[in-house]
Amino acid sequence: MAHFQIKDLTFSYPTAKAKKSLDGVSLSIEKGEYIVLCGKSGSGKTTLLRQLKSVLAPHGKKQGEILFNGTPLEQVSQRDQSAKIGYVMQNPDDQIVTDKVWHELAFGLESLGYDQKTMRARVAEMACYFGIADWFHRDVANLSGGQKQLLNLASIMAMQPEVLILDEPTSQLDPIAASDFLNTVRKINIELGTTVIITEHRLEDIFPYADRAIVMDGGKVIADDTPRNIGKLLYEQKNDMFAAMPTPVRVFYGSNGNGDCPLTVREGRTWLSKTYPEPTISTLPAEELDDEIENPALSLKELWFRYEKDSPDVLRGVSAEVPMGSLYAIVGGNGAGKSTTLKAICGICKPYRGKVKVFGKPIEKYKATELFGGCLAMLPQDPKSLFVKKTVREDLAEMTKDEKKIAEIAAICEIEGLLDSHPYDLSGGEQQRSALAKVLLTEPKLLLLDEPTKGIDSFFKEKLAAILCKLKEQGITIVMVSHDVEFCAKYADMVSMFFDGQILTTDTPRRFFGNNSFYTTAANRMSRHVFSMAVTAEDVVELCQQNREAQV
C-alpha cells in the first residue's frame, strides 16, 4: 500500500478562475521514500504539498482524491494528521511560536495532550538526536537561522511523524547551515525510515541522494523518475529547469557526454578523468587584475567599526577599490561583516576609523538628499522590508512622480505584470525584482546589493543576472555581497574574499575561484584535477568541447 496516493488531483484558487494551479496530478509515494519535488516558482509545488495536510490546504476548487495509508485524507482525523504528517515551511522565524527552545520542542506534544513523563522523555530524545541539548534553555530570539530551522524540524519530529514534508526549508539559510540541515533530513530518512517529500532550490545537496525526482510545470507533473534519468529528460526537452540541475549533470549533457551521468562532484571527477585523461587544452585564459584603478567608483580605506562601545570590532581595516561600471562581489562566511560593510558604504553605520569615498568624494561631504537621490542606494537582504504600500505600483510611485520612468524601470526589472499585486503576495524572486525596481527609481550610480540571490530559484537568478548586466551597460556600478559562489563566479567582474572583518584577496572570478580548492564552485571542484581556471559549468563544457575538437 502506498503511503500517499494522489489520484488525478486538480485544484484552482478562487481568485484565479481559469488557471488551474494543479492539473490532473497523479502520484504514488511509497513508505520510506525520499522524494524531491522540483519546478520553477509558481509551478504548483507548494500548492501540491499543502494539499497533503488538511489544515494547510488552501481554499479553492478541488477535484480528485488523496489517500493517506489507503484512507481518504479528509477521513483521517485531525489528531492523526497532526502527529503523522510533519510539515516544515520556508521561513524559520515564522514557524516558531513560543519564546523558549524547550517549549517549542514540546509544542506538538502539548497539543496531543501527552503526560509530563512522556513529554519529558520525547523532548530529551529529540534534543539529543538533533544536538540541541547545548541550547535547550535559550531564548529562540538568540538562535541563528540554521538553528531555528533545525528546531522547527526537531519539534515536528518529536511527534514521530510517518512522513515529513519540507517546502524549501533552506531558502533563508546560508550554504553551510543549509547543507547541515539537508544532511539531517537525509539522516532522518535513512535512520528512521521516515518518508521525505522535499522541494528545494539547492539541488546539488539533495539530488544525488533522492530516490525519485518529480518535476512540475504549470501545475502538471512533467517528469517522475530517478534523478539520473530526470537530468536526461530535462535536457532532451530543453526545459528551463535543466539550469537548476547539479553542475555535474549540466556539464555531462552540455558536452554530450557518454556513459552514466554523474550526479555528485566525486562521480563528475571520475567521469572527467576517464573522458579526458590527458587533455590537450587544460586551461582557460584568465586575465589578471589591474593594480591601479583610475577614478574608482568606490574606495574604502581601512574601515574600522563596532556596533557598541564594548562589543568586538566587526570591520577590522576593510580596504577596497571598485572600478566604475563593474560588478564587484564580496563573498565570505556568515557574520564576517559583509553586510556591515555595505551599511558603512551608505552611511548607516559610521566607521570610527577609515575613509569611505564615493565617486572620489568622502561620504560625509555628501548631503543626505544628494547621496540617496541619484548617487547610491542599497537593496536589503530581505526585499520585503522595502515595501511600504498596498501595491507594487503605489510603492514605485512613492519614489518618483514620473510615470514614464516607472514604466521604464518596471520593464527593465520585468515586473509589469505584478504592478497591482500586494508586495507580500509575490514569490521571493518577484519580490526581489520589485524591490530592485524601487531602489533603481532613486537613479543610483552605485548600487549596493545584500544577498540578492537569497531564496530565489535558478531561473529567477538568471533573470536577475540579465537585469544586472543591463544596468552595468547603463554605467551603473554594482557592489554585491553574497554567499552564492556559483552566481559570483558566473557574473561578477571582481570577487573579494571577506574574512575576519577584512577583505583578504581580490581577483577576477576565474583566478579567484580557480586558485581556491575548498571555497569554490562545484564546477571547479569537479574539474580542477584535469582543467585549471574552469569555474562555471559553462567553462568546463567549453574546455571539453575544445579538447574534443583538438582530438578530432
Add this chain to the structure above:
Amino acid sequence: MGFEKCHPAVNFIYFSAVIAGTILFNHPIFLLISYVCGFLYSIKRGGWKALAFNAVLIPLVAAFALYYINYNHFGVTVLRQNMIGNNMTVESLVYGFVLGVSAAGVLMWFSCIYSVFTTDKVVYLFGKVSPRLSLFLAILLRMVPRIKKEAKKINTAQRGIGRGANQGNIFQRLRNSIRILSMLITWTIDSLTLASESMRSRGSSLRGRKAFSIYRFDNRDRVYVVILFACLTLTMMAVMLKQTDILYDPRIIMTPITAMSCLFYAGYAVFCLMPMGLEVWTQYRFWKARKTL
C-alpha cells in the same frame, strides 16, 4: 544556586506572601523587618545597581512623610503649627513614614521578583490554570521582540534608499515613520497568520492540550515549603493575637511587646530572610566544598 532555581510555585507563594505582609502590616517592627530584608535581598541579587536604587528610595520616603504631615492633621501630639495654622502631629508624621517605608519595601521586593521570576515561570504558572492562556502568553513573549527587530530592519532598509525615520526634514521624517509603522502592522498580521498555520499544523486546535514544563518539585522545594508554612502559621497566630495591630489615630496605640511577641518577630524575620538564607547557605556550601578539594 539561588532562589530562582526553586519551583515556580514556591517562588509564587513566597513572593505573594511577602508582598501581602509588607502591604498589610502597619506595625513598625514587622514593617522594619520586611523593609530591611527586602533591602538586603535586593542588593544580594542586584548588586550595586540595586543599592543605588534602594538609596534613592530613602530620601523619597522622607519627602513623602513631610508631604503627608502637611496635609493630614489627625492625632493629638502636636509638634507645631504650620503657616496656615494647621496642626502638625507626631502621629501623622509616623504614619507618613510607615506608608512611605511600606511602599519602598514593596518596590524593593518587586525588584527581587523581577530578577527571580523569569517569563517562562509566569508562562508555567498560567499553564497550570489554562494551557491555552499560557500558550497565548508565550506567543506574545515571542512576538514583541520580533516586532521590535523587524521595525529596526525595515528602518535600516528604508535608510538604504534615503527614506528612513531619521532622514529628511521634519515632515518627511513623519511621513517615513508613518509608512514604516503601517508596514510593520502588515508584517505583524502576516507573520501571525504564518505562525497560526504552523501551530495548527502541529495540532494546536486539538482538544485536551497539556502544558509542558521543565520544572520538578523536588525535596528541597518540599523543605522550603514546610519552613515557609511554619513561618506563615506563626505570623497568622501573631495576627490573631493582635500582635500586628497598631492604631495611629488619634494616638499611637499598640499591643505591648512581650517575650512572646519576640517569638513572632523572629518567625517573621526568618520568613523574610528565607530566600537570602538559601542563597547564602548554598554559597557557603560551595565555598566549603572548594576548600576540601
